[in-house]
Structure formats: structure tokens, C-alpha cells
Amino acid sequence: MKTEIIDAKLGIEKGATLIKNGELVVFPTETVYGLGADAFNEEAVKKIFIAKGRPQDNPLIVHISSVEQVMDIARDIPDTFYKVAEKFMPGPISVVLKKGDKVPSVVTAGGDTVAVRMPLSPIAREFIAHSRPLAAPSANKSKHISPTTAQHVYDDLNGEVALILDGGSCMVGIESTVLDLTTDTPTVLRPGAVTVEMLAEVLGEVEEKGKVIKIAKSPGMKYTHYAPKVHTVVAVSLENAIAEYDKCKSEGGKPVLVYRGIYGDKIEDRNLIDLGRTTEDYARNIYSALRDAEEKYDEIIIEELHGKGMEFSVMNRVYKSAGNKLV
Ligand code: TXA
Ligand code: MG
Secondary structure, eight states, rough: OOOEEEEEHHHHHHHHHHHTTTOEEEEOSSSEEEEETTTOOOHHHHHHHHTTTTOOSSEEEEOOOGGGHHHHHSSSOOHHHHHHHHHSSSEEEEEEEOOOOTSSSSTTTSSEEEEEOOOOOOHHHHHHHSSSSSEBBBBSSSSSOSSSSSSHHHHTTTTOOOOOEEESSSSSSSSOOOEEOOOSSSSEEEOOOOOHHHHHHHHHOOOEEOSOOOOOOSGGGGSSSOOSEEEEEEEESSHHHHHHHHHHHHHHHEEEEEEEEEGGHHTSSOOEEOOOOOHHHHHHHHHHHHHHHHHHEEEEEEEOOOOOOHHHHHHHHHHHHHTOOBB
């Protein structure tokens, strides 16, 4: 199959026709690119698992373009959903609800709950509105780093999809928060840009499973995700990062520091991929940096962020990338 990349604004109609014909189309969102199929078409959804090499037991998020569409996807919708929706939808959050009958079980990996998300990206919503509610995982090969540009998608899925809608770089850069509202206490299964603190303000009580998730209620959490192809570590301090770098270099390796530019002067002439200045810059740029680094270097040393909120969310991904290896 030949994979075409078109400017997202120009490709909406073409993409919508492909979706209605049961094909896969990649579309941009504010978090990462999604690999979409008609959520109500079982055969189409099966193609997602094949294209990505995704395990069958890992459920997909259904993307909608208006809050009302949730009625087609879920049932027994709790009041807490509408509280969350009013504040954060559209936005970078997916909410787990009881599955509606119209959704084929391949979408939810056989489970009786379904994750629903309304993206903030207007182009994503326009695409969904013109096609169908879309079952979509991140548009990377299973276990690889999530894509934040159309080129990242092409590098992973060339030949596997007919069309990639190019909407430029994703603004948030890490995947949506996953919030489970089917449990007694609302539970964050995956932290994201809608932070645990922000949710606690609206819902009162929110549980957070923490960095090390032992019991995988969110099936995806048990898989290695976001992993670069080369040795990757998180540095708890800049001193440690530089020591690790110099050790790798002295052994004949080719290391790189993935840091915010505020440390530029201390890094001197060592290889650096600059993540920007703020936590938001860090999140937006981290996946691009890791894809770039794995091609050019043989050890990746990443800056650790120590705070709460978005810093906590982004470190959830970074620790996984490094297989929890700290220096
Ligand atoms: O930002 C995002 O969420 C992106 C864009 C494309 O929207 N999508 C994304 O999808 O990251 P994916 O499939 O790569 O990650 C979805 C996560 C997985 O960890 C999956 O196990 C979990 O959400 N999930 C999906 N449905 C679930 C459900 N019913 N119950 C619990 N976890 C669920
Ligand atoms: Mg993914």
C-alpha cells in the first residue's frame, strides 16, 4: 500500500471517505497523532491492531467531535462525566465509562468499559465530524515512541496506511490523561496534561496509581511503551548526567544529553538535544527528541523533572522510556 501525506485541512473529505469505506487514516490531535478507524466497524478496527502490531488485549480510545456523541458510545453515564466534560472537553483527556452496545467488542478488547475522548484540536474534531467516531490509538508501531509529527508516523507506518493527515507538530506532545469513572473513586490510569490536581479540584477525590503500576487495570500500562532503540537513562542531577556522559564517551560511545536549554552553559560542547525552557516545552518536544536521538546516538541521558502536575505526567512517560533506569 502506498502511504500518502496530505495537509490536514485539504484532506478531510478524502480521509472521511476512506474511513467510511472501512480504511485506516492517521489524523493529528493536540496530544499525539492517532491511527483512526470507524469505531462501529469491526473489520476496520481489526486493521488497527495489524498495522501497529498491537496486542489484542489492549483497548482503544473512541474519539468524538461533540459531547452528545458519548450517548452512542457509552451507557449509564455518571454525573461526574458531565462535570469533567464541562471543564476539560474538548481537551487532552480520555474518560473510561460503561460500554454502549453499538461499540464492537474488538474496540474495548472484550471489556465492558470504553474510553471516550473529544480532542481539543479543531482539525481532529472536524475530521471526526465529517467521518465517524474514531477508534484510535497513537499512530506508532506498538512499543515505539508516540508520534508528534506526520514524519514520525511515516517512519513507523509507511506502507500500512493509505493516508496521513499532516497537521504539523502536536501542541501538548504526550498522550491524554486516562480517567476511569467506572470505579467508586475516580481513578487516573495514565497521567497527562489534565493533571491529577486539576481533576481533584473538580471531582473532590481522585486516585492516582503512581509511577509503578503493579495491577494493570488500564491494559496498556503493562506493556513497555515509548522505548527508544538505544540505551536510555534518566539523570537525577546534571552532575550525574555529565558523569554518565563522560563515562560513555571514554568507553568509545556516542552519548547525548536531552535537557532543557537552561543548562546550556554547563553542558559546554557535549552533544545536546534542547527541549526548550518550560515544562510544557519539555512535554511537547520529548518524543521528537527521543526519535532524533535514537537515530544519531547510542546512549540517551534525559533530564529528570521533580515536580507535580504536568512534570509528574511527563516523567511517567520518561521513566518508561528509560525502563526506570536512573543515574
Ligand atoms: O492522546 C491520546 O490518548 C492518543 C490520541 C491519538 O488520542 N491516543 C492514545 O491511544 O494514546 P493509545 O491506544 O496509544 O493509548 C490508550 C491507553 C492505553 O493505555 C489503553 O490501555 C487505555 O488507554 N485504555 C483504552 N481503553 C481503556 C479502557 N476501557 N479501560 C482502561 N484503559 C483503557
Ligand atoms: Mg500508544
